[in-house]
Amino acid sequence: MEHPRPPAKQSAPLLASVDAWLFDMDNTLYPARANLFAQIDRRMEAYVARLLGLGREEARLVQKRYFHEHGTTLRGLMLSHGVDPHHFLADVHDIDMSVLDPDARLASALDSLPGRRIVFTNGDLAYAEKVLAAIGILDRFEAIHDIHAMAYHPKPDPRAYAGVVAAHGIDPARALFVDDMAHNLKPAHALGMKTAWVNNGSERGDHGHSPDFIDHELADLTDWLEELTA
Structure with a gap:
């Protein structure tokens, strides 16, 4: 879907005004076309199906409803069924990471950013470390703030x-x-x-879109970082 892009900002003032860079991980630090979420989706459907004794189609409807209503499927399952988050996350994140490739360009672009770099993800630490290692950028971040650190209040919960x-x-x-x-x-x-939206076609990525709170809109993170730090 096309959206009006926010006006371009000059790179130098932006770099000078930022000393903490926070990055979502899934479909942000790797391309949405890697389709890692398709694997996770299937495992979440299977988990919900086993938990509630549902067929796969019914389980998918429940899973997506929880995702849309609560920000993550996990949050919905915890509130409605008392699911253990550690058990759920270990199960649904047991996926094939070979679809991800090392990204030397992104690693170099991250190195060029002044200040601190932190991953801020609705996933858990163990999963995030596997993803970032597969991309070759795990050591580019000083911290990973995950769903456990959020006390299971996922983005976009203000908490x-x-x-x-x-x-x-x-x-x-x-x-x-x-x-x-x-x-x-x-x-x-x-x-x-300050905010930057990676508009790359991920599921419901444009939900709630508004230029009122989006300072930068980009199609590819690495391209944008390279332009920013050139």
Whole structure:
């Protein structure tokens, strides 16, 4: 879907004004075309089917409803069925990482950014480490703020953003957050962060889109970072 792009910002003032770079992970730090979520989706459907004794189609409807209503399928299952988050996450993230390739360009672009780099993900630490290692960028981040650190209040819950700011001593006015889900940027903007939306066609990526809280819109993260730091 086409959206009006926010006006271009000059690179030098942006680089000078940001000393904490927060990145979503899935479909942001790797291309949506890797389709890693298709594997996770199938495992979540199977998990819900086993848990509730449903057929796969019924389980998929339940899984997607929880995702849309609560931000993550996990949050819906915890609230409605008391699911153990560690058990669920270990199961659904047991996937094939060979669809991901090392990304030397992204690694170099991240190295060029001034300041701190933090992953802010609705996934869990173990899964995030596997993904980032497969891309070859695990050592480019000082921290991974995951769903456990969020006390299971996933993005876009404002508590998640307040938590990452407090946990890592971030000044929101000097931070920038990048995510492929447009609505996840709204709470970051409300705190005073600059925002960048990776508009790459991920599922419901444009849900809640508004130029009011999106400072930068990009199709490819690596291209944008290279332009920014050139």
